[in-house]
Amino acid sequence: MNEVLVLVEHTRGDIKKVSLELLAMAAHLGTPSAVVVGEGADSTVSSLGEHGAATVYVCADANMTKHVVAPVAELLAQLVSEKSPVAVLIPSSIDGKEIAGRLAIATNSGVITDAVAVAADGTATQNVFGGATIVHSKVTSGTPIITVRPNSIAPVVSNAAGTRVDVDITLSAVAKSTSVVSSVAVQKSGRPDLSEASIVVSGGRGVGGEEGFGTVIEPLADALGAAVGASRAATDAGWYPHQFQVGQTGKTVSPQLYVANGISGAIQHRAGMQTSKTVVVVNKDPEAPIFDLADFGVVGDLHSVVPALTTAINNRK
Amino acid sequence: MNICVCVKQVPDSWAEKKLTSTDSTLDRDAAERVVNELDEYAVEEALRLVEAHGGEVTILSMGPEQAADSIRKAISMGAHAGIHVSDPALHGSDAIATSLVLAKALEGRNFDLIMFGCESTDARMSVVPAMVAARLGLPQMTFANKVEVSGTDLTIHRVTDSGYDEVKSSLPAVVSVVEKINEPRYPSFKNIMAAKKAPMETLSLADVNVSGEVVGLGSAWSAVADFADRPAKAAGTIVTDDGTGAEKIAEFLVAQKFV
Ligand SMILES: Cc1cc2nc3c(=O)[nH]c(=O)nc-3n(C[C@H](O)[C@H](O)[C@H](O)COP(=O)(O)OP(=O)(O)OC[C@H]3O[C@@H](n4cnc5c(N)ncnc54)[C@H](O)[C@@H]3O)c2cc1C
Numbered sequence: 056m057n058e059v060l061v062l063v064e065h066t067r068g069d070i071k072k073v074s075l076e077l078l079a080m081a082a083h084l085g086t087p088s089a090v091v092v093g094e095g096a097d098s099t100v101s102s103l104g105e106h107g108a109a110t111v112y113v114c115a116d117a118n119m120t121k122h123v124v125a126p127v128a129e130l131l132a133q134l135v136s137e138k139s140p141v142a143v144l145i146p147s148s149i150d151g152k153e154i155a156g157r158l159a160i161a162t163n164s165g166v167i168t169d170a171v172a173v174a175a176d177g178t179a180t181q182n183v184f185g186g187a188t189i190v191h192s193k194v195t196s197g198t199p200i201i202t203v204r205p206n207s208i209a210p211v212v213s214n215a216a217g218t219r220v221d222v223d224i225t226l227s228a229v230a231k232s233t234s235v236v237s238s239v240a241v242q243k244s245g246r247p248d249l250s251e252a253s254i255v256v257s258g259g260r261g262v263g264g265e266e267g268f269g270t271v272i273e274p275l276a277d278a279l280g281a282a283v284g285a286s287r288a289a290t291d292a293g294w295y296p297h298q299f300q301v302g303q304t305g306k307t308v309s310p311q312l313y314v315a316n317g318i319s320g321a322i323q324h325r326a327g328m329q330t331s332k333t334v335v336v337v338n339k340d341p342e343a344p345i346f347d348l349a350d351f352g353v354v355g356d357l358h359s360v361v362p363a364l365t366t367a368i369n370n371r372k
Numbered sequence: 373m374n375i376c377v378c379v380k381q382v383p384d385s386w387a388e389k390k391l392t393s394t395d396s397t398l399d400r401d402a403a404e405r406v407v408n409e410l411d412e413y414a415v416e417e418a419l420r421l422v423e424a425h426g427g428e429v430t431i432l433s434m435g436p437e438q439a440a441d442s443i444r445k446a447i448s449m450g451a452h453a454g455i456h457v458s459d460p461a462l463h464g465s466d467a468i469a470t471s472l473v474l475a476k477a478l479e480g481r482n483f484d485l486i487m488f489g490c491e492s493t494d495a496r497m498s499v500v501p502a503m504v505a506a507r508l509g510l511p512q513m514t515f516a517n518k519v520e521v522s523g524t525d526l527t528i529h530r531v532t533d534s535g536y537d538e539v540k541s542s543l544p545a546v547v548s549v550v551e552k553i554n555e556p557r558y559p560s561f562k563n564i565m566a567a568k569k570a571p572m573e574t575l576s577l578a579d580v581n582v583s584g585e586v587v588g589l590g591s592a593w594s595a596v597a598d599f600a601d602r603p604a605k606a607a608g609t610i611v612t613d614d615g616t617g618a619e620k621i622a623e624f625l626v627a628q629k630f631v
């Protein structure tokens with residue numbers, strides 16, 4: 056059986072869309088199996104089956120989430136040695152990439168991060184240098200371990216068996232050498248998750264302050280059902296929380312639509328949004344480099360254009 | 373408390389980056405080389421920790437001859453010494469080989485903390501710190517935007533998608549930091565002068581007990597098949613707002629079925 060392991064990310068049973076996308080991608084390579092750990096894992100099994108997982112490996116061990124990434128890497132390493140999968144697909148998140156790195160060391164395998172496509176022969180496509188260059192590469196040793204960006208492929212409903220298999224593991228002392236003592240969440244907005252959203256509305260220094268995010272940027276985001284993003288100038292100034300920074304040192308997003316308001320388009324910002332399918336720009340400086348990426352751009356003051364746009368959209372609903 | 377900070381020399385992130393057509397490795401001559409910006413935050417955090425707790429900061433880098441400049445640059449922020457692993461066989465090494473060489477160079481040196489930036493601006497993999505932690509069998513305390521040491525206890529705030537986790541371990545440990553953690557200092561004149569005379573160990577692969585067979589382009593665990601520039605985007609429609617700008621965007625969004 057050409058088993059392909061897919062690591063599932065979920066929040067207390069609420070499956071992240073990227074996990075379902077990875078199951079769809081895994082089906083091109085072989086027979087998808089999902090691997091799920093943590094509180095709420097039980098309630099993901101049927102949905103993972105409906106999205107293509109023939110097998111769902113469940114590890115209920117509470118240690119999986121009590122320590123930083125190493126336990127999950129050890130669990131995957133155990134499954135790799137038992138099942139000899141043709142590949143392991145992991146979401147390209149902070150945790151996902153670090154799990155992939157440790158798994159590569161543990162299984163003596165090659166690792167490719169931030170793939171946006173994986174062909175049937177295992178060739179991965181990456182957009183590097185902020186999306187300016189497209190690279191095709193392949194793992195040449197061991198089990199290919201590939202981390203995949205959200206929004207790379209659409210989830211598919213396929214009614215696979217979704218047979219649950221419980222997995223036990225004895226963790227090493229090293230895996231338990233860190234302990235997560237508490238998790239602090241910034242308040243949940245009810246908006247879509249930034250890295251997974253199909254529309255992102257972003258604000259930069261041109262927004263002018265924290266208030267502008269609340270009165271100008273968020274209403275447009277809500278009219279479009281979008282996530283809110285911000286440039287580093289805006290997060291550094293404390294206008295919007297750091298979790299929402301888009302760019303080289305923030306999130307990489309690849310939505311269907313990216314609306315950049317009052318953002319100049321520095322190379323480090325572009326690195327996080329250049330692969331967006333459609334880009335709309337509002338900026339008062341016609342020379343701003345962000346216009347080079349625009350499918351549609353308006354040279355104007357965002358404080359008048361954006362609220363009017365929000366109204367125009369709401370009027371059309 | 374003695375701290376080693378791993379610093380990578382990278383092409384300036386403001387410059388255009390290219391792959392070489394001969395072997396698909398990063399064309400390092402196409403751009404000016406600088407210290408990976410994110411590693412400066414790790415150097416700054418290390419300096420603050422030794423200022424508070426005593427001890428020394430050592431800079432470790434693996435890279436070609438010119439990487440020595442980046443080590444001196446990092447030392448000139450206030451660090452004490454440098455270790456440079458350089459060998460022609462290392463050209464084209466991937467993260468797996470890099471982590472092996474760094475881990476071997478660190479073995480037996482008894483640092484209390486081994487610190488990293490959370491990402492190199494050229495490779496952008498964010499895996500080397502986790503790999504080094506795995507290889508050395510040390511606690512992995514990565515993506516920190518706060519680092520606190522008390523005796524042999526270490527506490528960090530690890531950034532997450534929704535906020536942060538408070539994580540504890542004991543020393544020694546591997547730490548990587550995010551750029552929100554601090555504001556790196558500029559080298560003072562005094563430290564720039566001191567850096568010129570700071571002790572620097574230059575090591576070959578043999579010195580760190582790594583065989584040339586397991587590093588470099590030939591032994592990479594993954595291989596680039598081909599690469600191409602992203603096709604240039606067709607120029608978009610740009611209009612100047614005359615009071616109808618918002619309406620025009622709305623029409624565009626409707627035509628594209630976003631509304
Ligand atoms: C190591 C490193 C990492 C970095 N990582 C990131 C990152 O992850 N993300 C990121 O975004 N940046 C990052 N940066 C910073 C980046 O270089 C830029 O400084 C930053 O993106 C600028 O943000 P901005 O476009 O909001 O601000 P500015 O560059 O100041 O641009 C503001 C824009 O707003 C326009 N404007 C002003 N007022 C109005 C108005 N009323 N209406 C319409 N338009 C208006 C202006 O014309 C201008 O184009 C990084 C830098 C470094 C060195």
Ligand SMILES: Nc1ncnc2c1ncn2[C@@H]1O[C@H](COP(=O)(O)O)[C@@H](O)[C@H]1O
Pocket residue numbers: 378379380381408410411432433434435467470474487488489490491492493495496497498499500501
């Ligand atoms: N060649 C190198 N020499 C020293 N440190 C490195 C090297 N490559 C990567 N690092 C460290 O590992 C971190 C993450 O790099 P990466 O996994 O390539 O994104 C960097 O911020 C550096 O601290």
